[in-house]
Amino acid sequence: MEEQQKKRRRFPGWAKIVIAVVLTLVLTLGAVAGAAVVVFGKDGIALMQGYLLAKFSFVETDADLSKAVDSALDGMVEGLGDRWSYYLDPESYQNTLQSRANNYVGIGVTVSYDREDGLLVQEVTEEGPAQQAGVKAGDVITHVDGTSVAGDARYEATDMIAGEEGTQVELTLLGEDGTTRTVTCTRQTLKSDSVSSKLLDNGVGYVRLDNFYSGAASSLSREVQSLMDQGATSLVLDVRSNPGGYVAELIAALDYLLPEGPVFTERPRWGKETVYESDASCVDLPMVVMVDANSYSAAELFAAQLRESVQAPIVGEVTSGKGYAQLTFPLVNGGGLGLSVSAYCTGGGHSLIGEGIQPDVELSLDDSGTDNQLQAAIDLLLK
Incomplete structure (x- = not known):
């Protein structure tokens, strides 16, 4: 009995509580660390380790770690091997948001x-x-x-x-x-209005689409309606040097122009393939589309779908061949990470990845000072 009492004195009640708390913390931290390995993997944890080591061990205490983080994120994106993914530092991200809002x-x-x-x-x-x-x-x-x-x-x-x-x-x-x-x-x-238009000779309506960002579809319908009110009997749709934009704007633009049928196919990493359809309402005019090597993404799909749905001829140069859609994720440092999250195709399932659009009339701009590509498009409409 005496020996047992002595042992009890070695571990009073408060000590047991402390031991229990310490063991709980150890187990919790171990579980958190294990979960971190599962979620982030060794590579992800190594990135965090690198930042902490630089923050607390690097000899130059005034080093600009934000610049180091920008470089690390740039390098991570480059390592993906995807030319369409990107990292934007805080200033570039804000400028991009503004430009995409037109x-x-x-x-x-x-x-x-x-x-x-x-x-x-x-x-x-x-x-x-x-x-x-x-x-x-x-x-x-x-x-x-x-x-x-x-x-x-x-x-x-x-x-x-x-x-x-x-x-x-x-x-x-x-x-x-x-x-x-x-x-x-x-x-x-x-x-900044992304769509402009003018009525040319012989009833040809010319529509220039600078991008497919916010408001592009409604601007397109407004300009096309204005041309038809002025007596346009055909349309030239110019997406040369158009960098693309939002899928929703592309689908709305195609829905406005095209008759009933599939107009866009999306194949995301997560989830099922989705095919978007146009309704029966459409612009019933002959159309020609103009493209060049700097027509990207939504601009390419726009041209390809017009040809697929209503056989609209395409004039210009072979396009870039972009076939992935990106989402730009805001980051806690104020920057943005744009990652390719889905593949896209025409309504009929045709991908442009690596091949782009082969124009019906392949033609580069000449040095005459006149727009020979536009003239070729007009000639097709007047045949």
Whole structure:
């Protein structure tokens, strides 16, 4: 009995509680570590180890770890071997979100480099900062914030005019009447329309699609309807140098133009294959599509589906051959990780991966100064 009491004194009640807590923590941490190995794998944990070692062991305590993380994420994406996946640092990610919303921060002018003495203003956005400050088409921007933009400096001038929303930029303008004046513009977020159109001779309606980001489908239907109201009897749809965009905008655009039938097939990593259908309502006009080597993704599928559904001829160059859709995942550091998460095909199941579109009329732009590809498209419609 005495010996048993002595043993009990070695492990009083509070000690038992401490031992139980420690054992629980050990078991919990072991379980968490085991789960981490299952979830992240050894490679994922090695990435985290590398960051912690750099943070607490690297001799230069003021090292820029955010730059190191950017480089590591860039390297990880490069290691995937997929040319379509990407990493965006925080600034690039915000700029990308803005451009995909078809918005931009600026003063609302379209300029050219035709003049040696500065930037020639070709168009001024209605109600934009430039118009409100009195800038007019035909003005020449000769100085930006007092710095001359004549000669080769004019090629850097648009970067000088760009800036953060709410900030100001001072422009010195040379008017068409030869007088000089100075105006101040306050930069703001402006809407950039991704679709434009004009009625050409012989009832040919020309529609230019710059991208398939936010609002593209509704802009397309508005422009096509406007052309038909003006008497258009055929359409040229130009997706040259179009980088693609959102699947939802592509499907809506195809649904508007095409008769009933399949228009897009998606094959995700997770989930079942989905075939999207167009309804019976359509634009019943002859159409030709223009593409080039810089027509990507949704732009390629747009052209391919028009040919598949209504036999619309395609004019231009062999396209890029992109066949994966990406999702851009926001990251806690403010950046974004774009990963290919699904393959896509035409409604009939044809993939463009690695082959692109072979045009019906293969033709590169010549050096004549005229758009020979557009003329070839018009010729097909007028046959």
